[in-house]
Amino acid sequence: MAAGAAARREPGPGPGGEKRILCVGLVCLDIISVVEAYPAEDSDIRCVSQRWQRGGNASNSCTVLALLGAPCAFMGSLAPGHAADFVLADLQRYGVDVGHAVPQPAGCLPTSVVIVNASRGTRTILHAHGNLPDVTAHDFELVDFSQYKWIHWEVFISKDVARHFGYQSAPEALQGLHSRIQPGATLICAWAEEGADAMGPSGELVHSDAFPPETLVDTLGAGDTFNAAVIFALSAGRSLQDALTFGCQIAGRKCGIQGFDGIV
Numbered sequence: 001m002a003a004g005a006a007a008r009r010e011p012g013p014g015p016g017g018e019k020r021i022l023c024v025g026l027v028c029l030d031i032i033s034v035v036e037a038y039p040a041e042d043s044d045i046r047c048v049s050q051r052w053q054r055g056g057n058a059s060n061s062c063t064v065l066a067l068l069g070a071p072c073a074f075m076g077s078l079a080p081g082h083a084a085d086f087v088l089a090d091l092q093r094y095g096v097d098v099g100h101a102v103p104q105p106a107g108c109l110p111t112s113v114v115i116v117n118a119s120r121g122t123r124t125i126l127h128a129h130g131n132l133p134d135v136t137a138h139d140f141e142l143v144d145f146s147q148y149k150w151i152h153w154e155v156f157i158s159k160d161v162a163r164h165f166g167y168q169s170a171p172e173a174l175q176g177l178h179s180r181i182q183p184g185a186t187l188i189c190a191w192a193e194e195g196a197d198a199m200g201p202s203g204e205l206v207h208s209d210a211f212p213p214e215t216l217v218d219t220l221g222a223g224d225t226f227n228a229a230v231i232f233a234l235s236a237g238r239s240l241q242d243a244l245t246f247g248c249q250i251a252g253r254k255c256g257i258q259g260f261d262g263i264v
């Protein structure tokens with residue numbers, strides 16, 4: 001498979017010698033059915049449209065970074081088979097470097113069946129994790145980190161994780177988790193239509209309102225879009241406030257369209 005030959009190849013800097021952004025995490029297949037209204041259980045309805053889309057947090061953030069014009073690379077496990085060939089080709093179509101995609105000899109690509117309710121913009125996700133092993137410490141030893149200006153691995157806290165810990169808002173999550181992170185770290189938490197909040201290295205709180213689109217169409221991947229746009233801005237040296245605002249602007253635009261094409 002194409003990734004087999006490419007894996008462990010160091011891509012080198014982007015055009016003009018610019019260092020890349022590396023996103024580590026999931027790539028999966030999203031099978032998306034867009035419906036006018038959320039279906040009742042045991043009903044038989046027609047979709048407005050249906051599509052295959054490459055998904056997964058790191059993979060989606062790579063899509064957005066590529067659309068924003070940032071050289072970026074994806075690192076994560078890849079299964080053998082047709083679905084994996086589809087997502088790999090799609091990463092390459094966006095110009096995302098796949099030199100650190102790690103092909104696994106066996107296993108199934110994780111797959112999500114997603115119901116997007118076009119009248120409300122909600123996305124209901126049924127995720128099958130698959131049985132792929134994660135990338136290993138050895139895989140990381142093969143990465144020349146000097147080629148990257150930013151490595152994204154889950155620094156951001158999603159509202160789902162925050163809720164899991166019992167927090168009801170982004171500021172509450174930041175205050176609550178502050179003592180559990182390294183001094184000097186920055187915590188960022190997005191919260192759908194509430195926008196996003198962050199706590200900077202010296203404990204200062206920053207907020208951006210959301211930028212709701214004219215019509216809410218599709219919120220699948222809004223968080224990944226927000227993360228990518230914030231990373232894009234921070235890695236270009238912009239302030240935390242600027243980055244948060246930019247993240248909400250781009251994520252808001254994403255919520256107004258199906259998929260990601262058209263966010264810039």
Ligand code: ADP
Binds near residue numbers: 191195212216222
């Ligand atoms: P996810 O659930 O995908 O992790 P969120 O729902 O927290 O992500 O949304 C991430 C960002 O996307 C928010 O900070 C906001 O800027 C934008 N966003 C999400 N939903 C909406 C919405 N309904 N209206 C406006 N912006 C939204």
